[in-house]
Amino acid sequence: xxxxxxxxxxVSINYKRLYLWRSVDSEGEVLDILVQSxxxxxxxxxxxxxxxKKQGFxxxxxxxxxxx
Numbered sequence: 001x002x003x004x005x006x007x008x009x010x011v012s013i014n015y016k017r018l019y020l021w022r023s024v025d026s027e028g029e030v031l032d033i034l035v036q037s038x039x040x041x042x043x044x045x046x047x048x049x050x051x052x053k054k055q056g057f058x059x060x061x062x063x064x065x066x067x068x
Contacts, residue, residue, distance in 0.1 A: 019038070
């Protein structure tokens with residue numbers, strides 16, 4: 001099962017605006033979820049590290065939308 005896109009969205013929990021990051025595979029199954037108060041590079045890298053550890057291999061390339 002290979003990793004798929006990482007989606008980001010805003011959620012409100014206890015009146016706090018949080019960022020929900022999730023990764024889904026090609027079949028639509030959620031691989032992992034991360035909720036954080038910050039939207040930064042560190043948040044995405046943490047999610048990617050968790051995903052890579054679960055998958056057990058390192059992909060040849062990462063494709064991004066080149067969004068900041």
